[in-house]
Amino acid sequence: MSRAPAVTEEDNRLLLIIRSTVEEMLRALSDRDRAEWLTTHQAANLLQICPTSLEKARSTGVGPLATIPHHKIGRSVRYRRADVLDAVARLRVPGRATRT
Template structure:
């Protein structure tokens, strides 16, 4: 199953949720929240060029870092691993 974007909704208990689903660009913090990882994991991947998340493309405007929502979804879909469909013994 491929990751799909959702229609933005407002949820008072998740104020950034709508921004994550509706924005074309994600900050490091928004992406980290979406991936359920620490922002420092993304920062370290960017600076060292190592690890799974180093493959994520980003844009830098001055000191601001932004990730394209479409490219993030593409990346997530490319990391899909087929499960074992055989019978367990």
């Protein structure tokens, strides 16, 4: 029977480089998935509100919807799906216990 070749320091160094590269690629992939851009209408549909309400909150800076980050790309406004979903989670109001 032949023995497996001994693992050298160089082999370990290359394995670390490969591992860190793969982890970086996986992080970039998951960031790309979360960075899906939505129009104002799409974000409003996701929130189940009127697009005008979202536009008004964005332009006046008033109300809880105004805290949703947005991006201006030329004249277009875009929201990241993850930001809209985070806002929904932040705006959640816990239920009350009922009295018996």
